[in-house]
Amino acid sequence: MRGAVARRYFDLSVYWFGLTLLWAGLLTIVMPYEVARLAGPSKDLALSLLLACGAALSTAACLVAGTLSDHSHSRWGRRRPLLALGTLLTLPALLFLPWCQSLLWLLLAFAHVQWWANVATAPYQAMMPDQVPRAQQGVASAWLGGISLVGQLSGLLLCGALITQPGGLARIAVALTVVLALTAGYTVWRLPEPSAVDNPLPCLALRGLLRRAVQFSRAAQPDFLRLVWSRFGINLGFYSCTEFLLYYVSDTLRAAHPVQVVTAIFVVVTVAGLLGNLPAGYLADRTSKRTLVFVAMAICVAAAVVFVLAASLPVAFAAAALFGFGWGAFMAVDWAFATVLLPPGDEARSMGLWHMSCTVPQVLAPLLGGPLAYVLNREYGQGCGYRAVLVMVIVWFCLGTWYLRPIREPDHDARRGRPG
Numbered sequence: 001m002r003g004a005v006a007r008r009y010f011d012l013s014v015y016w017f018g019l020t021l022l023w024a025g026l027l028t029i030v031m032p033y034e035v036a037r038l039a040g041p042s043k044d045l046a047l048s049l050l051l052a053c054g055a056a057l058s059t060a061a062c063l064v065a066g067t068l069s070d071h072s073h074s075r076w077g078r079r080r081p082l083l084a085l086g087t088l089l090t091l092p093a094l095l096f097l098p099w100c101q102s103l104l105w106l107l108l109a110f111a112h113v114q115w116w117a118n119v120a121t122a123p124y125q126a127m128m129p130d131q132v133p134r135a136q137q138g139v140a141s142a143w144l145g146g147i148s149l150v151g152q153l154s155g156l157l158l159c160g161a162l163i164t165q166p167g168g169l170a171r172i173a174v175a176l177t178v179v180l181a182l183t184a185g186y187t188v189w190r191l192p193e194p195s196a197v198d199n200p201l202p203c204l205a206l207r208g209l210l211r212r213a214v215q216f217s218r219a220a221q222p223d224f225l226r227l228v229w230s231r232f233g234i235n236l237g238f239y240s241c242t243e244f245l246l247y248y249v250s251d252t253l254r255a256a257h258p259v260q261v262v263t264a265i266f267v268v269v270t271v272a273g274l275l276g277n278l279p280a281g282y283l284a285d286r287t288s289k290r291t292l293v294f295v296a297m298a299i300c301v302a303a304a305v306v307f308v309l310a311a312s313l314p315v316a317f318a319a320a321a322l323f324g325f326g327w328g329a330f331m332a333v334d335w336a337f338a339t340v341l342l343p344p345g346d347e348a349r350s351m352g353l354w355h356m357s358c359t360v361p362q363v364l365a366p367l368l369g370g371p372l373a374y375v376l377n378r379e380y381g382q383g384c385g386y387r388a389v390l391v392m393v394i395v396w397f398c399l400g401t402w403y404l405r406p407i408r409e410p411d412h413d414a415r416r417g418r419p420g
Contacts, residue, residue: 005136009143011190012131015083015124016144018183020151022094022117022176025159027051027239027362028266029259030097030172031110032246033163038103044247044377044385048370050107051243054114055362061118062359066352069123071201077193079123079130079348086120087184094177098170118359120184125355126348127191129339138289138336142281145331146274153270160263223407224341224350230407231334231357233400234297237393238327239365241304244373244389252383253313261313268320273328280332289337290404292329297401299326301394308390340409368392 032047039046065082072078093112100106132140158175162168245265250258276299280292303323310316338354369392373385 008131009140010147011187012128012140013143013147014190015183015187017147017151017154018180019117019121019124020148021155021158021179022113023155024152024266025155025172025176026110026113028156028242028245028262029159029163030169031106032243033259034100034106034169035103038101038106044370044374046103047243048366050103050110051366052363053107054110055359057111058114058118058359059356059363061115062122062352062355063349065119066122066126066348066350066355069126069348071199071203072196073199073203075195075197078196078199079127080188080191080193082123083120083184084188086116086118087180089116090120091177091181094173094180097173117180118355121355122352123348124187125351128335129342129347129351130193131191132339134340136285137339138284138286138333139281141284141335141337141339142277142332144335145281145328146277148331149270149273149277149328153266156263156266160259164259221341221343221350224338224343224354226403226407227337227341228354228357230293230400230403231338231354232361233396233403234330235358235400236361236365237300237304237396237400239361240369240389240396241307241393243362243366244369244386247373248383248386248390249316251377252386253310253316254383255313265317265320268317269324269327272321272324273331276325276328277332280329281336284333284336289333289340289409290407292333293337293404294401296326296329296333297397299323300330301397302326304390304394304397308387308394341407 031050032043035047035050036043065086069078069082072081074081090113093109093116096109097106100109128137128140128144155176159172162172162175165171246258246262249255249261249265253261255261276296280296283292300323303319303326306319306322307316310319338351342350369389372392373389376385376388377383
């Protein structure tokens, strides 16, 4: 029985491996590298614009696709058709990336990937609350978090190893395409759904679909919406760090081989993250998820302080290990916290909103961090601006964690004999 349960957790996590491999490689290695090649000294502002446009599209895609999934009447189920369609339409833009020889073409290709990959992501995220009992969602969340860390590391190793080689971008594009297609195919095959022909939620016309996609009531979903805002702040800190990490390593720490150093940092983060992920996932079904987030974020803040003060690569690697442990623990709790607060019958749309707390920070982090780094680098020397960005990371982590305080936890409160 345990083997069957573990297999189900694995099956639910496979596509997340493909997605995190894709985004870790694109956001951390490929896009910063290509923007620096095409934009030169204006790379900070150009990267801000590119990531902001792509993430804005992904936000809209998640809300629309999530709503469409919840109201689907397909005989193939509510989730799988959009997962398959979104993945299929993502692949051509990935294969087109090596042909982008201007910022405009790079922007168009990246926007296409953001839209269709998130059309697939929104319904996929609802599969865990659909198929895992609430009492087991902490462990399931740890599986998703652990495989996400492995996917991130794989994407960074792959892209970091190939991006500087002749024809490297073409090989990266083919590899990302193959992995995303295989993981989507596996998920569609291994996670069958019942027919949605008798779905009690009505079909929606285009206008009704768009209206429903953006209608959220704070009175009806206070704790879930507060969690979304909290995760928004935490992810704003995370992307303020990772989207400028390559420039921090090259311009602030003056590393001779910055792409290789960034890859090595993420290896350390991933290994440490797996060590933090497993115990936190176990505890997430047995204790307060809010408390676990507090502890995980305290560790991440301590690591960010070390990054701000770091003057050498060994110190940065020590900070990376500390950060990885805390971030791995956070990721183990992240999914479970969201799924226990989901409003019933609205899973994919609500998870689309929850996913916005990841994609919108991708818009704001470069918009806030890019100009700040650009100005301070010009005023006080190249590399100074990225330390200021890391100070912003600390602020966002603290604000996001503080916002969790009033959230009620129905399952935890019930175990302690409190009203939910």
